[in-house]
Amino acid sequence: MKISDLVSDDAAYVSRKAWTDQRVYELEKKGIFAKAWLFLGHESQIKKPGDFVQAYMCETPIILARGEDNKIYANINSCSHRGLPVCRADHGNTKRFLCPYHNWSYKVDGSLVAIPQEKMLKTKPDKSLLGLKSVPRVESWRGMIFGCFDESVEPLESYLGDMRFYLDAFFERFNSGIEFIGAPHRWTINANWKLPMENQLGDVNHGPFLHSAVIPAEANEEIFAVGLSAVPKPGHGATFRLMPEGTPDAQIAWGMEGMGAILGGPEIEEYLFEIQAKSAERVGDIRSRMKGLTYGVYPNLSFLWSNTSFKVSHPRGPNKVEYWSWGVVPADAPDAIKKVLRTNYSSFFGPGGILEQEDSEAWMQQYIGSNIDFADDKPYFYGLGLGEEKAHSELPGMVSVTANEYYARAFFTRWRTALEAVADPSELIACSN
Amino acid sequence: MSSRLERQYAVEQFYFNEARLLDGRQYRQWLSLVCETISYVMPARVNALVDNRQRGEESMIAIENELEDGNSMGCPIREESYAHLFVRVDRAYKINSWADNPPARTRRIIGNIEVLKDTDKSLSVSSNFHLFFARPGSDNFIYSGQRNDQLLVVNDGFKIAAREVIMDYANIDVPTLGLIF
Numbered sequence: 367m368k369i370s371d372l373v374s375d376d377a378a379y380v381s382r383k384a385w386t387d388q389r390v391y392e393l394e395k396k397g398i399f400a401k402a403w404l405f406l407g408h409e410s411q412i413k414k415p416g417d418f419v420q421a422y423m424c425e426t427p428i429i430l431a432r433g434e435d436n437k438i439y440a441n442i443n444s445c446s447h448r449g450l451p452v453c454r455a456d457h458g459n460t461k462r463f464l465c466p467y468h469n470w471s472y473k474v475d476g477s478l479v480a481i482p483q484e485k486m487l488k489t490k491p492d493k494s495l496l497g498l499k500s501v502p503r504v505e506s507w508r509g510m511i512f513g514c515f516d517e518s519v520e521p522l523e524s525y526l527g528d529m530r531f532y533l534d535a536f537f538e539r540f541n542s543g544i545e546f547i548g549a550p551h552r553w554t555i556n557a558n559w560k561l562p563m564e565n566q567l568g569d570v571n572h573g574p575f576l577h578s579a580v581i582p583a584e585a586n587e588e589i590f591a592v593g594l595s596a597v598p599k600p601g602h603g604a605t606f607r608l609m610p611e612g613t614p615d616a617q618i619a620w621g622m623e624g625m626g627a628i629l630g631g632p633e634i635e636e637y638l639f640e641i642q643a644k645s646a647e648r649v650g651d652i653r654s655r656m657k658g659l660t661y662g663v664y665p666n667l668s669f670l671w672s673n674t675s676f677k678v679s680h681p682r683g684p685n686k687v688e689y690w691s692w693g694v695v696p697a698d699a700p701d702a703i704k705k706v707l708r709t710n711y712s713s714f715f716g717p718g719g720i721l722e723q724e725d726s727e728a729w730m731q732q733y734i735g736s737n738i739d740f741a742d743d744k745p746y747f748y749g750l751g752l753g754e755e756k757a758h759s760e761l762p763g764m765v766s767v768t769a770n771e772y773y774a775r776a777f778f779t780r781w782r783t784a785l786e787a788v789a790d791p792s793e794l795i796a797c798s799n
Numbered sequence: 800m801s802s803r804l805e806r807q808y809a810v811e812q813f814y815f816n817e818a819r820l821l822d823g824r825q826y827r828q829w830l831s832l833v834c835e836t837i838s839y840v841m842p843a844r845v846n847a848l849v850d851n852r853q854r855g856e857e858s859m860i861a862i863e864n865e866l867e868d869g870n871s872m873g874c875p876i877r878e879e880s881y882a883h884l885f886v887r888v889d890r891a892y893k894i895n896s897w898a899d900n901p902p903a904r905t906r907r908i909i910g911n912i913e914v915l916k917d918t919d920k921s922l923s924v925s926s927n928f929h930l931f932f933a934r935p936g937s938d939n940f941i942y943s944g945q946r947n948d949q950l951l952v953v954n955d956g957f958k959i960a961a962r963e964v965i966m967d968y969a970n971i972d973v974p975t976l977g978l979i980f
Contacts, residue, residue, distance in 0.1 A: 458848030548867045548874030549845045554972040556937075579896040580886065629882055688970075693874040701872060709878050718841055718877040718976040720886055726974060727898035730937060 367742070367797050369393065369789040373782040377775035378749030383795050384778075385558040385736035390785070390795060391684040397788040398665050398781070399424035401516045403525045405667040405678055406430045406440055406501075409509040410545040410697060411457065416474055419457040419549075422680045422688070423513060428501065429453045429463070430511060433475035438506065440513045441476035441498035452498070456549050476500055508537045509544070528598035528762035529663060532606070535653040536671060539620060539645050542698035546676070547708050550690040553717040557729035558736070559666060559681035560781075562689055565725060566670065566677065567603040567662030568595045568773025571750075576724050580714075585623075589768060593659070597755070598763035600776035601664025605768055606671070607657040608761075615642040618657050623672040624710025634706055637699070652760050662773075664780065673721075675711040685733055689726075691716050742797035748774050807914060810924055810950070813957050814909045821979055822905050826888040829979065834951055834960045839884060841877040841964040841976060842868035868963070876966075876976055887979065898975065903934040905978070921960065922950045934974055943967040944980060 372381045372390065384390060406421040407430045418431035420443065427443040429452075443451045445465040452463040452472055462479065463472045471480045476498035484490050501513040505522035507530070512522050523530065537543060555562070565572070570593065574586040592607045609618050616635075619642035621627050627634050645654035658671025668677040677691040693711035695704045714721040751770030758765035766772055813832075820829040844865050853859035867873025877883075890896045907930040916923040930942040949961040964980045 454846065455848035456845045460848065547872065548843060551843060551874070551876060552970060554970055555974075575895075576897055579890045579893040625883065629880060704872065705869075705878075708874050712874060712877060713879070713883060716876060717971045717973075720883070720890065720977060723898045723975040723977045724896070727934075727937075730974070734936070 367795045368791070369785050369793060369795070370782065370791075372785070372795070373778045374745070376749075376752065377779045377782075378747065378752055379745040380748050380774075380778050381745045381795075382736040382738075382742055383797065384781075385560065385733060386684050387795050388684060389793075391681070393785045393789050394681070394781075395424055397784040397786075399515075399681070401514070401519065401784070402665050403503075403505075403512040403514045403519060403522055404665070405663070405676075406504070406511045406513045408544075408546040408676075408692075409438070409506060409511060410543075412438065414459060416459040416461060417457075418453065418460065418474055420453065420455075421513075422678075422690075423501070423515065424681055427451060428513065429474075429476075429498070430513075431474040434473065435475070437475070438504055438511060439475045440501035440504045440511075442501070444498070445470055446478065446496045446498065447481075472498055508533065526663065527602070529602040529604070529661075531653075531762050532596065532598065532604035532656075532658075532661060533663075533669075535606075535649055535656045536620070536658060536669070538649045538653075539641055540696045540698070542696070544694050545697040545704075546692045547695050547704060548693065550678075550692050551716045553689045553691070553726075554682070555687050555689055555726050555729055556685060557687050557726070557733045558684055559679040559687040561729045561732055562677070562679040562687060562725075563662055563666050563668060564774055564777065565729070566660040566668030567777060568597070568605050568660070568768070568771070570595075570605050570659050570768045571771075572725075572728070576728055577721055579724075580720055589659070593768040594761070594765055595755075595768045595770060595773055596758070596761055596763045596765045597773050597776045599664075601780040602662060603773040603777070604661045605659040605773075607659065608652070609655045609657055611651075611655065613655065615639050618642055618655060620658075620671065621674065621707060621710055624674070624707070625713035626706040626709035630706045634703065637703055641696070659768075662777075664777065670711070670715060673711050673714045673719075674707070675715050685737070687729075739798040742799055748778065803914075803917075806917060806922075807912070809956065810914055810922065811912050813950070814912060814926060818907050818909050822907060824891065824902060826891050826979065830884060830888050832957075832959055833881065833884060834958045835881045837879075837881050837884065837959060838869070838961045839877065839879040839964075840869040840875055840962070841966060841980075842866040842871075842875045843873060844966060844968060845873075846969075862965070866965070877964075884979070887977065898934075901935045903932055905933075906931045907980075920952050922948075922952070922957070924948045924950055928980060930978070930980070932973065932978070937974060940973045942973060942978070942980070946980065 372384045404423045411419045412432040415434050421428040421430045429443045452465045469482045478493045478496045502517040503514040596604045619638045621638045661669040666679040674694045680688040693708040695707045755764040755766040755772040847864040911927040913925045926946050932940045944966040947963040950957040951960045
């Protein structure tokens with residue numbers, strides 16, 4: 367099988383090998399993770415000079431930090447001397463990162479400040495050349511910090527393109543933006559990184575089935591009635607319910623569908639209704655009627671609207687993913703309200719979540735199904751709603767009902783193009799039949 | 800007030816019975832051991848930055864430094880009420896709770912049961928657990944952790960008024976932390 371055979375031209379078929387093959391994974395690193403903007407963290411996590419958090423770009427460990435000059439830096443967490451990680455904590459505030467092996471020490475911006483051995487030597491190494499390897503491009507938008515290993519990548523804002531329209535329906539609802547609360551929950555799952563991504567990119571279609579033990583039928587009826595799937599740019603996606611004009615705020619308000627709000631009482635309701643009441647003024651009429659579901663930003667960032675969480679699917683080989691998720695709350699909410707709203711996330715999602723235990727099991731079983739022999743002539747069907755997506759008069763991108771799998775076809779078309787760009791065209795992927 | 804030995808025996812029997820109900824998938828019976836005002840929290844566990852000013856002190860490597868618990872402004876893995884536990888129990892008996900169809904086999908050993916504080920009306924109890932978890936179609940896993948409970952004294956024994964579950968993970972490499980521990 368050639369690289370171009372992994373995804374059919376109309377993307378209605380995706381090979382099992384796309385999920386399991388080691389060579390395909392290597393091409394993903396080269397063609398996607400070396401070239402795309404990858405999410406690193408949120409500015410609310412590194413407010414003060416010296417604040418840092420760990421991040422990953424694919425399998426490469428990154429330190430994201432605010433330097434003494436108040437600028438944001440992203441560096442590879444590996445000493446220039448022998449390669450050990452110089453930062454061992456998940457997050458914190460420090461003046462120096464110290465390599466444990468020989469105590470080379472670095473500022474949080476990655477510059478090398480001390481080589482203890484040099485005082486015994488005549489020739490002093492040029493420390494300006496021996497800082498941590500920096501991520502060449504780091505940009506933020508709405509507090510979301512991304513990094514890219516490709517110096518010539520397009521600016522972050524144009525990379526996000528019209529996905530910003532949908533992200534702003536959330537971000538711009540809040541006076542002071544949002545805050546990532548606590549360290550990410552880091553969960554290793556025996557699955558390929560693309561499936562958690564696909565799951566949030568547009569696949570709300572599994573909800574009524576995989577999650578029917580917990581999600582009430584009415585919630586799904588609303589999705590059938592007013593749910594939309596938008597693809598502002600191939601690889602990005604947003605699903606939401608566009609509530610009809612005149613829908614009461616209580617039926618649209620962000621946060622009301624989470625367990626925290628359901629159990630939270632009148633104080634929480636009042637807080638959330640007030641945000642909704644101001645939303646038309648802040649984000650315009652159509653976006654004030656958006657009641658989001660799930661979002662995805664190419665290649666591996668996801669967002670859940672109601673169970674408010676950002677997630678990153680960090681590959682660990684074709685057969686493993688380190689799935690990171692953060693609870694997200696309005697930055698200016700009182701602490702007591704933040705504590706309630708964080709449970710909108712953790713009740714249903716994350717490693718202890720009531721819903722996501724079903725997802726992670728499905729993702730693991732999909733890897734097992736993809737890795738079997740003698741079925742490589744039976745690629746997966748991605749053709750639901752083929753060609754039924756259309757431009758929309760008020761919403762950017764291609765728009766369809768949620769059952770349309772255009773979001774995934776667009777992702778895999780972009781994915782195939784990215785792999786073809788770095789593969790030898792004659793290169794073959796071994797198949798069992 | 801009963802003697803310390805009798806109290807210790809009663810608490811141990813309560814936990815052994817609880818473990819038997821959970822491993823026997825008798826979750827509804829388990830729920831009857833729980834106060835309707837229960838707080839059930841599993842703090843998140845992070846790799847904390849060592850504070851140089853605490854060098855030489857026990858506080859430098861205190862477990863509390865690693866926990867994002869219910870009182871913190873971090874994000875615990877679980878912060879649940881009776882309603883959450885009710886949903887979990889209810890889910891267990893539905894045919895479409897796919898991660899548990901077929902259900903996992905579990906076996907837990909509860910040990911190091913220590914009554915830390917005992918008034919007539921309530922007790923603070925710490926216990927440890929190892930839990931073997933075998934999910935069909937997947938692998939076998941071991942969960943290890945500590946439970947810090949507040950038990951309420953009731954006529955026929957105890958009820959769980961609060962439980963904090965401290966998991967010993969460095970990386971979460973189990974299929975779910977959504978079990979009842």
